[in-house]
Amino acid sequence: MRIATYFSGGLRQVGTVSADGQSITPLALTPQQAERGVLAIIELLNEGHALPEAGGAPIPVSDVTLDAPIPTPRRNVWCVGRNYHAHAKELQASVFKDNDANPESWPIVFTKVPDCVVGPFDDIQLPVGVSDQIDYEAELMVIIGKGGKNISRADAMGHVWGYTVVNDVTARDVQMRHQQWDMGKSFDTFCPTGPWAVTADELDGTRTRVRCWVNGELRQDGPTENMIFDIPALIETVSRGITLFPGDMIATGTPAGVGMGLKPPRYLQAGDVVRVEIDGIGAIENKFV
Numbered sequence: 621m622r623i624a625t626y627f628s629g630g631l632r633q634v635g636t637v638s639a640d641g642q643s644i645t646p647l648a649l650t651p652q653q654a655e656r657g658v659l660a661i662i663e664l665l666n667e668g669h670a671l672p673e674a675g676g677a678p679i680p681v682s683d684v685t686l687d688a689p690i691p692t693p694r695r696n697v698w699c700v701g702r703n704y705h706a707h708a709k710e711l712q713a714s715v716f717k718d719n720d721a722n723p724e725s726w727p728i729v730f731t732k733v734p735d736c737v738v739g740p741f742d743d744i745q746l747p748v749g750v751s752d753q754i755d756y757e758a759e760l761m762v763i764i765g766k767g768g769k770n771i772s773r774a775d776a777m778g779h780v781w782g783y784t785v786v787n788d789v790t791a792r793d794v795q796m797r798h799q800q801w802d803m804g805k806s807f808d809t810f811c812p813t814g815p816w817a818v819t820a821d822e823l824d825g826t827r828t829r830v831r832c833w834v835n836g837e838l839r840q841d842g843p844t845e846n847m848i849f850d851i852p853a854l855i856e857t858v859s860r861g862i863t864l865f866p867g868d869m870i871a872t873g874t875p876a877g878v879g880m881g882l883k884p885p886r887y888l889q890a891g892d893v894v895r896v897e898i899d900g901i902g903a904i905e906n907k908f909v
């Protein structure tokens with residue numbers, strides 16, 4: 621099942637997406653439920669309700685404005701740094717420590733503030749005067765369905781409701797300046813997600829492919845099998861002593877090919893368009909302005 625949050629007729633709505641990705645069937649939700657996007661659906665299903673009935677006829681995706689699946693996350697988005705072997709290698713000369721060099725190490729975990737989440741085709745605002753090293757990071761985002769604490773590796777995949785696409789947009793200079801990464805990762809509009817959520821029964825996130833293009837040039841192309849810490853390890857890690865809630869999201873790290881890793885580095889400029897696509901989900905595309 622694919623579920624989208626979108627604007628139609630000036631209202632935020634939630635609907636199921638057809639298998640070909642061409643049409644959306646609105647679901648019968650109250651306006652208050654629809655404001656919460658896919659999170660409302662996750663919670664209804666958790667409470668034992670059936671999927672809400674159709675609230676109207678299918679409409680072409682091209683007639684709506686797609687929004688982030690969960691437009692206002694209830695709290696920060698969990699993120700994992702340096703989680704693909706080749707990406708860890710491309711940044712090993714930077715100030716960031718190399719996960720891959722030490723098999724005893726733990727994942728690098730940071731967060732993005734919930735307010736930086738925007739829709740799959742929204743513009744990204746370059747923070748002019750604050751940073752001139754803006755970079756892209758194409759990533760698979762895990763959406764938690766069933767909450768829990770101290771979730772074991774063996775149980776972890778049972779807590780995954782589904783997946784979406786995220787670009788973990790990053791200001792490299794600010795990321796390095798503050799030791800902690802949250803500031804360089806959390807500028808307004810720095811977390812485009814979508815184009816919709818795909819449920820875990822339809823996509824195996826542990827075996828898919830993440831790609832990124834900048835102005836049509838392929839920059840990143842990595843299989844999720846190449847994660848250093850796999851999805852069960854990430855869920856086990858972030859739930860250690862911390863309760864995960866339905867709708868919590870975990871950005872699982874980016875493959876090699878970020879702008880910082882190129883020689884010389886190539887950062888994003890006004891007018892650049894970044895497309896992130898994941899097999900089995902779809903693509904998001906954002907212009908930097």
Ligand code: MG
Pocket residue numbers: 699700701757759788871873874
């Ligand atoms: Mg990232």
